[in-house]
Amino acid sequence: MAQVSLRKLFKRFDDTEAVRGIDLDIADKEFVVLVGPSGCGKTTTLRMIAGLEEVSAGEIAVDGEVVNDVPPKDRDMAMVFQNYALYPHMTVYENMSFGLRLKRYPKEEIARRVQEAARILDITELLDRKPRQLSGGQRQRVAMGRAIVRNPKVFLFDEPLSNLDAKLRVQMRTEIKRVHQKVRTTTVYVTHDQVEAMTLADRVVVMNRGRIEQIGPPNELYHAPKTRFVAGFIGSPAMNFLPCRLEEDDGALRVHLSEELALPVPPARVARYRPYAGRPGLTFGLRPEHVTESKSNGGTPLSMIDALIEVAEPLGMETLVFFRINGLDVCGRVSPNAGAREGARMRLCASLDNMHLIDDATGTVI
Amino acid sequence: MTAAAITTQARPRRRYGSMSRDRRWALRWSYFFLTVFAIFFLMPPVYMLITSLKTSAEISAATNPWWVYHPTLGNYIELLSSSQYLTFFRNSALVSVIVVTITMLISVPAAFALARMRFWGSTALATGVFLTYLIPETLLFIPLFKMFALVNEYTGIELINRWWVLLLLYPTLTVPFCTWIMIGYFASIPKELDEAALMDGANYRQILTRVFIPVALPGLIAATIFAFTVSWAQFLYPLAFTTSADQLVLPVGIVTSLIKGDVFNWGQIMTGALLGAAPPLIIYAFLMDYYIAGLTAGATKG
Amino acid sequence: MVDATLEALAIAGGSRRRSALRKAMQRKSTIAFLMTLPLILLVVLLVLYPAFYSIHLATLNKSMERFVGVGNFLFLFKRETFWMVVQQSCIFAITAVIFKALFGFIVAHFVHNIPSRGQRKWRGMLLVPWVIPPAMSCLAWLWLFDPSYSAFNWVLDKISIGPVAWTGDAYWARFSVILVNVWIGAPFFMIMYLAALKSVPEQLYEAAAIDGANWWQRMWYVTLPMMRNIMAITALFSLIVTFANFDIVRILTAGGPIDRTHVFATWSFWIGIQGNDIPLGASVSLFMVPILTVAAVFILRDIHRRASEMS
Numbered sequence: 001m002a003q004v005s006l007r008k009l010f011k012r013f014d015d016t017e018a019v020r021g022i023d024l025d026i027a028d029k030e031f032v033v034l035v036g037p038s039g040c041g042k043t044t045t046l047r048m049i050a051g052l053e054e055v056s057a058g059e060i061a062v063d064g065e066v067v068n069d070v071p072p073k074d075r076d077m078a079m080v081f082q083n084y085a086l087y088p089h090m091t092v093y094e095n096m097s098f099g100l101r102l103k104r105y106p107k108e109e110i111a112r113r114v115q116e117a118a119r120i121l122d123i124t125e126l127l128d129r130k131p132r133q134l135s136g137g138q139r140q141r142v143a144m145g146r147a148i149v150r151n152p153k154v155f156l157f158d159e160p161l162s163n164l165d166a167k168l169r170v171q172m173r174t175e176i177k178r179v180h181q182k183v184r185t186t187t188v189y190v191t192h193d194q195v196e197a198m199t200l201a202d203r204v205v206v207m208n209r210g211r212i213e214q215i216g217p218p219n220e221l222y223h224a225p226k227t228r229f230v231a232g233f234i235g236s237p238a239m240n241f242l243p244c245r246l247e248e249d250d251g252a253l254r255v256h257l258s259e260e261l262a263l264p265v266p267p268a269r270v271a272r273y274r275p276y277a278g279r280p281g282l283t284f285g286l287r288p289e290h291v292t293e294s295k296s297n298g299g300t301p302l303s304m305i306d307a308l309i310e311v312a313e314p315l316g317m318e319t320l321v322f323f324r325i326n327g328l329d330v331c332g333r334v335s336p337n338a339g340a341r342e343g344a345r346m347r348l349c350a351s352l353d354n355m356h357l358i359d360d361a362t363g364t365v366i
Numbered sequence: 367m368t369a370a371a372i373t374t375q376a377r378p379r380r381r382y383g384s385m386s387r388d389r390r391w392a393l394r395w396s397y398f399f400l401t402v403f404a405i406f407f408l409m410p411p412v413y414m415l416i417t418s419l420k421t422s423a424e425i426s427a428a429t430n431p432w433w434v435y436h437p438t439l440g441n442y443i444e445l446l447s448s449s450q451y452l453t454f455f456r457n458s459a460l461v462s463v464i465v466v467t468i469t470m471l472i473s474v475p476a477a478f479a480l481a482r483m484r485f486w487g488s489t490a491l492a493t494g495v496f497l498t499y500l501i502p503e504t505l506l507f508i509p510l511f512k513m514f515a516l517v518n519e520y521t522g523i524e525l526i527n528r529w530w531v532l533l534l535l536y537p538t539l540t541v542p543f544c545t546w547i548m549i550g551y552f553a554s555i556p557k558e559l560d561e562a563a564l565m566d567g568a569n570y571r572q573i574l575t576r577v578f579i580p581v582a583l584p585g586l587i588a589a590t591i592f593a594f595t596v597s598w599a600q601f602l603y604p605l606a607f608t609t610s611a612d613q614l615v616l617p618v619g620i621v622t623s624l625i626k627g628d629v630f631n632w633g634q635i636m637t638g639a640l641l642g643a644a645p646p647l648i649i650y651a652f653l654m655d656y657y658i659a660g661l662t663a664g665a666t667k668g
Numbered sequence: 669m670v671d672a673t674l675e676a677l678a679i680a681g682g683s684r685r686r687s688a689l690r691k692a693m694q695r696k697s698t699i700a701f702l703m704t705l706p707l708i709l710l711v712v713l714l715v716l717y718p719a720f721y722s723i724h725l726a727t728l729n730k731s732m733e734r735f736v737g738v739g740n741f742l743f744l745f746k747r748e749t750f751w752m753v754v755q756q757s758c759i760f761a762i763t764a765v766i767f768k769a770l771f772g773f774i775v776a777h778f779v780h781n782i783p784s785r786g787q788r789k790w791r792g793m794l795l796v797p798w799v800i801p802p803a804m805s806c807l808a809w810l811w812l813f814d815p816s817y818s819a820f821n822w823v824l825d826k827i828s829i830g831p832v833a834w835t836g837d838a839y840w841a842r843f844s845v846i847l848v849n850v851w852i853g854a855p856f857f858m859i860m861y862l863a864a865l866k867s868v869p870e871q872l873y874e875a876a877a878i879d880g881a882n883w884w885q886r887m888w889y890v891t892l893p894m895m896r897n898i899m900a901i902t903a904l905f906s907l908i909v910t911f912a913n914f915d916i917v918r919i920l921t922a923g924g925p926i927d928r929t930h931v932f933a934t935w936s937f938w939i940g941i942q943g944n945d946i947p948l949g950a951s952v953s954l955f956m957v958p959i960l961t962v963a964a965v966f967i968l969r970d971i972h973r974r975a976s977e978m979s
Contacts, residue, residue: 392781393781393782396778396781396782397782399774399775399778400775400778400779400782400790400794403771403775403778403794404790404793404794406851407793407794407796407797407851407854407855408793408796410797410805410808410809410812410851411796411800411805411808413808413811413812413819414804414807414808414811417811425817426817428817428822430822431817431819431822432819432822432823471706472706472707472710473707475703475704475706476703476704476706476707478703479699479700479701479703479704480704483696483699483700483703485697485700485701486697488700488704491704491708493968494711495707495711497964497968498711498715498716500905500908500960500963500964500967501715501719501960502908502909502911502912502933502956502960503912503914504912504913504914504932504933504936504937504953504956505719505722505912505953505954505956505957505960506714506715506718506719506722507937507941508722508725508936508940508941508946508949508950508953509718509719509721509722509725509950510714510718511940511941511946512721512725512946513717513718513721534714535714537710537714538710538711538714538715541707541710541711542711545707570696570699595799595801598801599801599802599803599804601801601802601803601914601915601918601919602914602915602933602937605918605937606937606941617801617803617804618803620803620804620807621803621807621919630814632811632814632817635807635811636807636808636811639804639805639807639808640804642801642803642804643800643801643804643805646799646800646801647796647799647800650795650796650799651792654788654792654795657799658791658795658859661856661859661860662859662860662863
């Protein structure tokens with residue numbers, strides 16, 4: 001059992017506050033990802049959980065027991081570092097068994113655990129090698145092996161894939177997920193890559209400037225972001241944001257994106273949005289995949305956009321098209337044979353059932 | 367520039383490969399001057415060797431001093447069977463080895479604490495330690511002499527004219543610089559390694575012995591060599607603090623004992639000197655890279 | 669950082685067990701302190717205390733019973749030998765360091781010029797004077813300078829130049845002492861400068877060459893500025909060590925002829941230990957302090973400058 005809770009966690013470095021009041025409950029065996037831009041406090045939070053940074057204020061509890069004063073070595077947690085931190089003078093076997101040897105486990109037990117972990121991670125042939133003889137991906141696996149072998153209550157990952165090249169990163173991501181399925185342990189994973197967060201997490205914690213923006217399963221964060229930050233951070237390419245005006249003519253609520261373009265608000269949202277009609281400081285958000293070519297069974301004629309394509313990025317399975325509304329860049333995704341190219345005029349359809357309206361003053365999604 | 371010059375020639379010079387004429391001449395001059403300097407630097411030890419193979423007779427006969435006409439190992443045999451010389455050698459060896467041990471036992475933990483554990487005054491202490499290296503022994507030997515004489519008076523502990531006094535004195539010469547070297551090496555170990563060890567459950571002692579020392583082993587070897595070389599070569603402290611023949615270390619022993627009055631037995635003196643220079647030279651020959659690393663560590667690691 | 673963990677546990681708000689924290693904090697700081705304790709004791713007892721004690725000693729009379737204040741110093745100021753020693757020490761140190769730096773620099777350049785495979789071999793040979801214990805090599809030089817059997821004089825004789833009183837004549841004695849010091853010390857400079865030379869990025873030279881600089885200009889505008897720090901630190905170090913040198917003068921000339929080659933170290937040994945006048949000997953060696961302090965200040969400043977440049 002390893003349930004972790006963070007209560008009103010604060011961290012001050014000299015005169016800056018890196019973490020400002022984090023409240024989080026992580027269930028046993030849950031895979032939680034802390035994601036956010038550099039400097040948002042995610043690594044600091046992780047290190048406080050590990051005991052590598054002292055807590056300025058607040059509590060960290062594991063299974064109900066407050067561990068603020070417990071030194072790292074007694075917290076029964078294992079950490080995988082961004083730079084692997086493998087002991088250069090030890091073989092892979094010795095690296096993985098170091099923690100157990102320190103605690104004087106019997107040799108047979110150590111051997112059994114190391115072999116098991118090596119099997120899970122597919123590094124059995126590497127056990128006699130030294131770190132300098134290994135590639136980046138292999139080293140990362142050894143670092144994970146070192147963590148697995150200890151059978152800890154909590155796994156902590158500090159941006160483990162940042163140092164790998166793109167292709168390897170994708171591979172290792174799947175590895176990590178597979179390992180988590182085999183070795184079901186509470187995991188706290190830190191990354192700045194929202195794709196990693198989406199693919200790996202049971203729940204994603206989006207952090208920004210020391211605070212939590214939103215917590216939730218990946219799909220919830222994707223489809224129902226609560227703040228503009230989350231809406232813009234999750235999803236690639238990022239959501240389109242356009243300042244807009246909400247106006248009601250003859251009982252019909254419309255979103256005005258420019259002098260020429262006004263799109264109808266879907267009936268389901270009218271009630272929610274009506275109070276904001278006529279107010280300044282509103283932003284319209286729509287993901288690129290919801291700006292696409294009209295389909296045969298397609299969109300309401302009233303949601304069409306005339307687009308003059310400025311840039312077309314063919315990705316093989318789809319093409320990203322960039323055009324302007326009211327001088328601002330908008331991104332859409334069309335199928336590869338929709339004839340998208342620079343200079344082309346296309347009629348694109350906006351699927352407004354997936355729109356988001358953001359109140360600029362508070363940054364929240366209405 | 368270089369390649370263009372060569373491709374227009376028909377035959378590339380085999381000795382220097384593809385190189386411009388300027389470069390070749392620069393090389394020739396380099397080798398020439400290097401040889402000159404090498405002769406300058408190696409000439410005295412070579413002369414020591416030559417002299418050591420001569421009999422007294424040959425030395426006093428005014429033959430070519432740069433050549434041995436009747437080489438003999440007589441000097442070596444005499445010295446190596448002289449109990450006095452062997453005592454000198456033994457004293458030097460004993461003192462040096464013990465001092466090296468003491469030095470490492472003091473320096474390594476101190477360097478670890480100063481490099482890794484930030485505590486109040488640690489930076490001041492680190493700089494301070496380095497500065498004490500700049501207080502020369504020639505300033506300290508007189509007050510130390512008096513201090514030891516006083517201790518002798520008050521407590522009866524023999525601190526004058528005993529070879530183990532040097533065990534107290536030599537570390538003042540070796541510890542500061544060795545600590546400095548080790549701080550440099552320890553500081554260059556990435557902090558994540560300590561954190562990984564901490565997560566693995568190690569306490570500070572284990573981090574030092576099972577992670578830092580193995581990883582910084584080259585630095586340790588360099589520091590050990592430095593401590594040994596300095597101890598072995600000491601002249602002032604033993605000269606001031608030890609006087610009876612059986613307490614002397616090698617450098618002092620040779621200088622004082624082999625020069626009896628006006629009669630200088632140069633053959634033996636040179637032999638003694640050469641044998642006395644042998645241990646550092648041998649260590650140097652085998653561990654040259656560590657030796658040099660120790661020297662430059664002070665400078666390049668800042 | 670790791671260390672901060674326990675240290676600031678006391679600051680952690682909301683923690684109830686203050687006494688346990690206090691113990692934890694003490695534990696880590698005390699461990700660190702204990703680890704440095706032997707070092708601190710060594711330095712305080714056997715370096716700092718004697719240094720200050722020598723000031724006290726210098727104020728006593730010869731039998732160390734009476735306090736004479738600056739009596740010893742005034743006595744020294746009146747002695748002609750004292751001023752000779754001051755002059756000789758300064759000339760010795762400055763000249764020797766200049767030549768060591770010069771030779772070291774030149775040799776380092778030549779070693780740097782030859783292909784890397786050969787460098788190790790040459791470097792090995794050229795460092796030998798530094799490796800041999802100075803006392804041993806001084807004996808060799810003593811023999812080379814011997815009034816009756818000097819091997820140098822033998823060579824000079826072969827080319828019809830009269831014998832040189834290497835240690836007998838005052839001016840030649842000074843020359844010899846400096847020569848031996850340079851012989852021993854230049855290799856050290858060479859090693860340091862070689863390391864510094866290697867750390868100058870090759871691209872700077874290439875850029876200079878493209879800009880049209882010849883070798884002298886490259887040296888002046890690229891090499892020397894990049895090496896400035898190491899050169900300064902090494903030179904200052906050497907100045908301190910040379911200034912306080914004992915072995916060479918002691919063995920080669922014992923200060924003679926007629927005290928002409930005495931430096932502070934040898935003269936204070938002569939007076940203090942051999943002449944049994946400890947306070948006077950202490951006074952002599954104390955005169956090294958002002959100069960050493962000035963040099964130390966410069967070294968500290970340079971080290972800090974380097975440290976901040978590097979970080």
